[in-house]
Amino acid sequence: MDALALNTDAGHRLLARxxxxxNSRDLNQSIxxxxxxxxxxxxxxxxxxxxxxxxxxxEFVSCQANRTYFDLDIPISLFQGAFYxxxxxxxxxxxxxxxxxxxxxxxxxxxxxxxxxxAARELLSEVLDVCHANSHIYRAALTAIETSxxxxxxxxxxxxxxxxxxxxxxxxxxxxxxxAFQMKAxxxxxxxxxxxxxxLYNLxxAxxxxxxxxxxxxxxxxxxxxxxxxxxxxSRFEHxxxxxxxxxxxAxxxxALALRLVGHTYRSMxxxxxxxxxxSCFDHRGNxxxxxxx
Numbered sequence: 001m002d003a004l005a006l007n008t009d010a011g012h013r014l015l016a017r018x019x020x021x022x023n024s025r026d027l028n029q030s031i032x033x034x035x036x037x038x039x040x041x042x043x044x045x046x047x048x049x050x051x052x053x054x055x056x057x058x059e060f061v062s063c064q065a066n067r068t069y070f071d072l073d074i075p076i077s078l079f080q081g082a083f084y085x086x087x088x089x090x091x092x093x094x095x096x097x098x099x100x101x102x103x104x105x106x107x108x109x110x111x112x113x114x115x116x117x118x119a120a121r122e123l124l125s126e127v128l129d130v131c132h133a134n135s136h137i138y139r140a141a142l143t144a145i146e147t148s149x150x151x152x153x154x155x156x157x158x159x160x161x162x163x164x165x166x167x168x169x170x171x172x173x174x175x176x177x178x179x180a181f182q183m184k185a186x187x188x189x190x191x192x193x194x195x196x197x198x199x200l201y202n203l204x205x206a207x208x209x210x211x212x213x214x215x216x217x218x219x220x221x222x223x224x225x226x227x228x229x230x231x232x233x234x235s236r237f238e239h240x241x242x243x244x245x246x247x248x249x250x251a252x253x254x255x256a257l258a259l260r261l262v263g264h265t266y267r268s269m270x271x272x273x274x275x276x277x278x279x280s281c282f283d284h285r286g287n288x289x290x291x292x293x294x
Contacts, residue, residue, distance in 0.1 A: 004047065007037040008054065015058055027065060031058045052082040053096055060103055069110040076103045094130060094137050097123045102144055121145070205232045226256035227270065234277055246284065250277045 011033035018026035034055040041051045056078030063071050079100040086093040101123040108116035124141045131138035208229040215222040230252035237245035253274040260267040 004037055004040045004051075007033045007040065008051070011037065011054060011058065015061070018061070022065075024065065027058065027062055031055070031062060034058055049082045049085040049090075049096075050092070052078050052085070053092070053099070056082060056103075057099065060099070060106075063106070069106070072103060072107040072110070076100070076107060079103055094127050097127050098137055098141055098144070101127075101141075105144065202236075205229065205236065208232050223256045223259040223266070223270070226252045226259070227266075227273065230256065230273065230277070234280070237280070241284075243284070246277065246281055250274065250281065253277055 011030045014026045014030035014033065017023070018030060034051065037051045038055055041048050045051075056075045059078060060072075060075035063069060063075060079096065083093070083096045083100050086096055101120040104116040104120040104123070107113060108120065124145050127141040128138060128145075131141070208225065212222070212225040212229055215225045230249040233245045233249040233252070236242065237249065253270065257267070257270040257274055260270050
């Protein structure tokens with residue numbers, strides 16, 4: 001076996017062991033082996049895109065594990081290199097596209113480059129267009145679209161991408177697309193499917209976001225929409241444990257409470273909801289200040 005194959009196999013073996021054992025030494029050694037493989041594989045080598053992809057994957061995992069989010073430029077550049085070298089008819093183009101989109105979403109979450117969010121959404125939409133609806137890559141792309149990188153750069157299990165884009169831009173078209181994607185996801189999870197309840201939560205949240213967008217500051221029913229969206233996010237937090245859902249729910253309940261002054265019919269309900277969310281925050285994070293506030 002030649003040096004390229006030996007380094008590639010060692011890199012994959014160490015990365016797999018890292019994912020099982022979470023030993024950072026395995027991850028660092030995996031990166032070293034893939035870097036050696038890249039040194040042995042010039043631009044015109046037929047395996048050059050695959051070597052770029054392998055190194056990009058381990059570098060991205062390293063950014064997640066070490067929370068070195070400003071280093072995300074490295075895996076993104078490597079994923080882009082692999083993507084550009086894989087033409088539209090290449091069998092690995094879509095998986096490269098998917099990983100590049102996820103890396104871009106992670107950088108968007110931490111550094112707020114809107115171009116990253118736009119590029120990621122375009123890449124994921126293309127994946128949905130070319131992949132079969134029952135394929136693993138199609139489902140992964142849908143999951144990435146359903147979720148956002150706002151939770152952490154180390155996870156794609158966050159909130160809806162379209163929802164995040166809408167909150168930053170206030171664009172009706174983005175929110176419509178978010179709802180359309182949630183409808184697609186729900187269609188893939190028929191009655192009895194283990195993930196159907198989560199798809200229903202995601203769709204409900206997207207719809208509540210749309211209602212809230214139609215009730216701007218000053219609208220008489222805005223506090224109700226804030227409360228409803230907060231409750232849906234809190235329910236999803238209970239199922240998925242996503243910190244971002246809980247943080248958003250607390251922020252929305254605070255805004256609803258601010259609109260329900262002393263004497264308002266539903267002020268006590270808002271106080272109770274906010275107290276419950278702060279108590280959940282204490283249970284989840286152990287922050288005494290949250291308990292005192294509740």
